[in-house]
Amino acid sequence: MDWTQHLLVVPILLPLVTGAALLLVDETRHTLKATVSLASMLLLLGVAMKLMGMADGAPGGSGALSSSYAVANWPAPFAIVLVLDRLSALMLALAAVIALASLVFSLARWHRAGPHFHTLFQLLLMGLGGAFLTGDLFNLFVFFEVTLAASYGLLLHGSGVFRVRSGLHYISINLAASLLFLIGVSLIYGVTGTLNMADLAARLPAIPAEDRMLLQAGAAVLGIAFLVKAAMWPLGFWLPSAYMAAAAPIAAIFVVLTKVGVYALLRLSLLLFGSPAGELTGFGGTALLWGGIATLVFATSGVLASQAMGRLAGYSVLISSGTLLAAVGMGDATVVSGALFYLVSSTISTAAFFMLIELVERAREPGADLLAVTLEAYGEEGDGAKEHEDEEVGAAMPGALAVLGICFGCIALLLAGLPPLSGFIAKFAMLTGMLNLDGLGAPSEIPVRTWLLVALVILSGLAALVAMMRTGIRTFWAPLESIVPRVLVVEVAPILALLALCLAMTVGGGAMISYTDAAARSLHDPASYIQGVLGTGMTGSNVR
Amino acid sequence: MELTLAIAIGVLTGSGVWLVLRPRTYQLVIGLSLLSYAVNLFIFSMGRLRVGAAPLLGADGTGNPSNYADPVPQALVLTAIVIGFATTALLLVVLLVSRGLTGSDHVDGRESR
Numbered sequence: 001m002d003w004t005q006h007l008l009v010v011p012i013l014l015p016l017v018t019g020a021a022l023l024l025v026d027e028t029r030h031t032l033k034a035t036v037s038l039a040s041m042l043l044l045l046g047v048a049m050k051l052m053g054m055a056d057g058a059p060g061g062s063g064a065l066s067s068s069y070a071v072a073n074w075p076a077p078f079a080i081v082l083v084l085d086r087l088s089a090l091m092l093a094l095a096a097v098i099a100l101a102s103l104v105f106s107l108a109r110w111h112r113a114g115p116h117f118h119t120l121f122q123l124l125l126m127g128l129g130g131a132f133l134t135g136d137l138f139n140l141f142v143f144f145e146v147t148l149a150a151s152y153g154l155l156l157h158g159s160g161v162f163r164v165r166s167g168l169h170y171i172s173i174n175l176a177a178s179l180l181f182l183i184g185v186s187l188i189y190g191v192t193g194t195l196n197m198a199d200l201a202a203r204l205p206a207i208p209a210e211d212r213m214l215l216q217a218g219a220a221v222l223g224i225a226f227l228v229k230a231a232m233w234p235l236g237f238w239l240p241s242a243y244m245a246a247a248a249p250i251a252a253i254f255v256v257l258t259k260v261g262v263y264a265l266l267r268l269s270l271l272l273f274g275s276p277a278g279e280l281t282g283f284g285g286t287a288l289l290w291g292g293i294a295t296l297v298f299a300t301s302g303v304l305a306s307q308a309m310g311r312l313a314g315y316s317v318l319i320s321s322g323t324l325l326a327a328v329g330m331g332d333a334t335v336v337s338g339a340l341f342y343l344v345s346s347t348i349s350t351a352a353f354f355m356l357i358e359l360v361e362r363a364r365e366p367g368a369d370l371l372a373v374t375l376e377a378y379g380e381e382g383d384g385a386k387e388h389e390d391e392e393v394g395a396a397m398p399g400a401l402a403v404l405g406i407c408f409g410c411i412a413l414l415l416a417g418l419p420p421l422s423g424f425i426a427k428f429a430m431l432t433g434m435l436n437l438d439g440l441g442a443p444s445e446i447p448v449r450t451w452l453l454v455a456l457v458i459l460s461g462l463a464a465l466v467a468m469m470r471t472g473i474r475t476f477w478a479p480l481e482s483i484v485p486r487v488l489v490v491e492v493a494p495i496l497a498l499l500a501l502c503l504a505m506t507v508g509g510g511a512m513i514s515y516t517d518a519a520a521r522s523l524h525d526p527a528s529y530i531q532g533v534l535g536t537g538m539t540g541s542n543v544r
Numbered sequence: 545m546e547l548t549l550a551i552a553i554g555v556l557t558g559s560g561v562w563l564v565l566r567p568r569t570y571q572l573v574i575g576l577s578l579l580s581y582a583v584n585l586f587i588f589s590m591g592r593l594r595v596g597a598a599p600l601l602g603a604d605g606t607g608n609p610s611n612y613a614d615p616v617p618q619a620l621v622l623t624a625i626v627i628g629f630a631t632t633a634l635l636l637v638v639l640l641v642s643r644g645l646t647g648s649d650h651v652d653g654r655e656s657r
Contacts, residue, residue, distance in 0.1 A: 138620055145627045152634055156641075164642045165653045168569070171635050172651070175576050176564065178631070179583045182624055186583075186617065190590035195616070 004054060008069040008082045010047045011092055011129030014040055019122030027115055034107050037118040041100045044125065048089070048096040055089035056515060068135060068533045077199040083135035083533055086519035087340070091132045091263050094344055095256045097501065098351045099125050101494035102249035105355050108491045110247050113158040120157070124150035124253065131260050135533055137185050137195040140264065144181065144229075148174050151257060154250045155242060166238075166245040173238045177228035184222025191215045198533035201271045201526050204280060216283060219272065223265065223284055230261030230321050233295040240302065240314030248358035251310075252351040255317055259347055262324045266336070266523065269328060274526040285329045289449060292326025295319075296456045300463045309357045309475075312467055313350060316415050319460045320346035326453050327430060334436075337520035338429030341512060345422040345502060349414035352498040356407050359487050359495075360475055400487045405476045407492075410499050412468035417461040422505040427457060429513060545593055549585065556582035567656065569639045569649050573632065580628040584621050591617030 018040035025033050054067065069082040103111075103121065111117045127147025134140050152174075156167045189195055191211045192203050207215055224235070231239040239258070243251045265288065273283040299318035306312040320342070327339035413420060417427040434450050505512055522528060556578050563575025591614035639649075646653035 138623070142623065142627070145631070149631060149634065152631075152638075156638065159641075161645045161653065164638060164645055168635075168638050168642050168651060168653075171631070171638055172564075172572055172576065175628075175631055175635065176579070178627075179576075179579050182583045182587060182620075186587040186590040186620065189617065189620075190592075 004050075005067060005069055007047055007051060007054070008067065008084050008133060009071065011044060011051075011096075011133060012082075012126055014044055014047070015122040015126040015129065019119045019126065022119045022122065023116070030112055033118045034111060037122065038103060038107075040122065041096070041103050041125075044129075045093075045096040045100055048093040051084055052086075052089040052093050055084055055086045056518070077194060077196050077534060080139050081135040081196065081198075081533055082133045083198075083529075084133065085522055085529065085532075086515065087263070087267065087523060088132045090340065090344065090515070090519060091259070092129060094259075094347060095125065095128045095132070097498075098256050098347065099128075099253055101351065101498050102252040102355070104494045105252070105491055106247075106249035108488045110158065110249050113247065114156075116153070117157060120150045120153040121253070124154060126150075128256060128260065132263065135197050137188065137197060137200065139195075141178070141181050141185060144260070145178060147257065147260065148178070151254065154253075155246050157250060158247045163245045166241045169238055170242040173228065177225045180221050180228070181225035184218050184220075184225060187214060187218025187221065191218065196533070197268070197271060198530045201274075202530045202534065204272055207280075212280065216280070219268075219283060222268075223287075226261040226264045226268075227291065227325075228261070230258050230265065230325060231295070231318055232291045232321065232325055233298040233318075236295065236298075236318055236321070239318060240311050243314045243317060243354070244308065244310035248355050251313070251354040255347050255351045255354065258317055258321055259324075259343060262321065262328065262343065265325070266328050270331070270336075270523045271526045271529060274524060282331060285331045287329070288325050289329030289453070292322045292324070292329055293449070293453055293456060295322030295325060296453075296460050298322075300456070300460045303460070303463045303467045306467060309361065309471055310354075312471060313353045313357060316346075316350050316353065316464060319415075319464065320350060323430070323457055323460070327434075330434065330450070330453075332433055333517075333520045333524045334433030335430060336433075336523060337513065337516040338426065338431075338433050340516040340519055341422075341429050341505075342426035344512075345414065345426040345505060348498050348502055349411050349423065352407070352495045353411045353415070355491070355495050356404065356411060359491060360404055360408065362486070401476065403492055403496075404487070405472075407495050407499060408468075408472055408476065410502070412465060412472065414499075414502055415461070415468060416465035418465070420506070422502045422509070423461075425506060425509045425513075427461065429516075431457065545595070549589055549593065553582050553585050553589070556585070567650055567652075569642065569651055572651060573635060573639060576635070577632060580624070580632070584624055584628075587617050587621050587624060591615075 018036060022033055022036060025036075067084050069084070071080045071082060074080075099121070106117070106121075124147055127143045127145075127150060130143030131140055131147060134143060152167065152171050155170055156163055185195065188200070191207065191214050192200055194200050194203060204215075228235045230236075243254055246254055269284055269288070273280050273285075295318060299315045299322055302315035302318065303312060306315055323346075324339055324343055327335050327342070330336075410421060414423040417423040431454055434454055435446060560575045560577075560579035560582060563571045563578065566572065566575070594611065594613045597611050597613040642653060643649050648654055650656070
């Protein structure tokens with residue numbers, strides 16, 4: 001066994017060990033804690049990059065699975081396996097990037113706002129890493145719970161009435177969803193007798209007809225648990241207020257949490273109900289598609305109606321979820337490839353947005369949002385205000401505000417999906433897949449729901465643009481007396497880095513698309529996943 | 545035995561769902577606890593109900609595979625109990641903090657009018 005195979009377990013063990021070790025360090029030693037946490041995070045990012053390289057360089061053609069790791073060296077169907085393929089490597093790298101950015105951001109202020117910030121943060125990453133890597137359904141539940149338990153603590157970080165209240169809602173909803181998760185998993189176990197995802201997929205076609213309904217019920221209940229996490233309408237009303245209540249760096253990492261639900265749906269629906277599943281092929285696809293469409297409608301109106309920036313960002317997360325769920329529901333490899341690109345791009349931009357909001361809001365008086373919208377609604381633009389604005393023309397924009405304004409503009413472009421940045425490429429790739437433009441010259445019938453989805457994806461971008469422009473004008477151009485916010489380099493740097501990453505994704509769009517294409521193709525080829533997991537489990541690890 | 549267990553799970557679930565939908569935080573906690581008991585029993589029943597059956601084969605490798613109690617759901621229940629217990633304890637703390645900060649035991653932190 002090659003030593004690189006052991007890297008698969010690092011994304012779980014490294015944060016666990018770091019988090020546990022940080023518990024022992026006294027709370028007052030902030031510098032030491034931050035250094036250890038940062039070092040571990042950099043190491044994790046390095047490992048995630050290496051894993052992504054391993055996944056991409058998988059032997060045996062583009063469709064094959066890269067590797068599976070039998071924990072404790074028990075063969076696959078009987079014990080827990082970790083599975084690495086392009087999708088999980090991509091999610092892992094995404095989580096590591098966002099986590100590093102939020103951690104650096106939090107070093108300015110937030111990591112001192114309450115006890116055990118770094119430990120909770122590391123444990124959150126452990127849960128994320130585990131959820132992305134595991135090849136076992138119940139193990140997925142455990143890592144979901146690890147992630148959630150850490151997120152409960154992080155949401156409450158910094159305390160305050162608002163955080164506690166939305167924390168209470170967040171915890172209750174997630175506890176209820178976890179119970180649904182358990183019901184779904186146990187129903188599936190009761191019918192198939194296995195929890196290993198690959199083994200499950202292999203056994204599904206042979207399920208007798210009388211048991212099929214129970215299995216569908218189990219899969220549907222499990223799906224609802226994931227959809228609560230991915231915040232599909234009508235299961236996602238908790239999201240905007242919870243994310244708004246969380247401290248900025250924590251809201252940024254929470255953006256990845258909704259993507260865990262999307263990841264699980266993507267993985268399981270294509271693996272279990274992909275092409276060879278016989279009667280069960282495509283189960284749940286229609287529900288996901290319409291659910292995604294409903295989420296898009298709800299989130300688009302939410303974006304337009306938002307007065308506070310935090311809420312606007314929360315609804316942007318919902319737009320991203322809705323688009324992704326609908327794309328997963330379409331179940332087409334080209335659409336999924338575009339959706340993966342969109343997933344990365346939208347996650348990075350909303351995470352950067354959450355961090356930017358805190359910096360921008362330092363420049364505003366409390367209540368300014370409400371006042372602005374009221375003014376807009378009643379058209380009460382007094383002459384005095386106009387004169388005052390005239391006087392300000394020509395005054396140099398302060399440096400900090402300029403940087404923040406540019407960042408804000410970039411994020412608006414990313415969220416709206418306008419050309420220069422990666423948001424455009426992502427949406428373009430998805431729409432190309434939806435309208436089946438690859439087969440130009442062979443016009444095929446495009447169903448109404450696809451047109452609806454295409455229109456909504458574009459409309460949601462327009463709504464995001466309108467809302468962002470309104471907020472931007474109110475924040476950067478219109479304030480009567482501009483307060484220059486005190487912004488530290490360590491706070492702007494992660495935002496700039498994330499935006500630079502989006503720029504890099506635009507420039508290197510070809511390489512990225514070919515990666516997501518290969519990821520989508522291997523997702524649509526469950527046989528190679530099954531063979532990869534059960535094959536290596538039976539032979540590879542037993543050689544020694 | 546199947547009927548008793550099914551009724552027990554049903555009653556627990558029904559009471560749990562009703563309590564979760566109530567406005568008081570205490571009712572919420574009790575409701576979630578009842579629901580998790582119901583779910584634990586449900587997981588257990590998914591390994592089929594058997595009386596007096598061994599969970600594993602004998603030491604000499606003998607045993608009747610058609611009459612053995614599936615150990616996997618029991619392990620799952622154990623994990624679910626531990627996780628449910630920990631998260632409920634956490635919820636209790638948040639509940640107390642919310643009661644202290646808002647002065648109300650309503651889930652929204654204030655009485656609905």
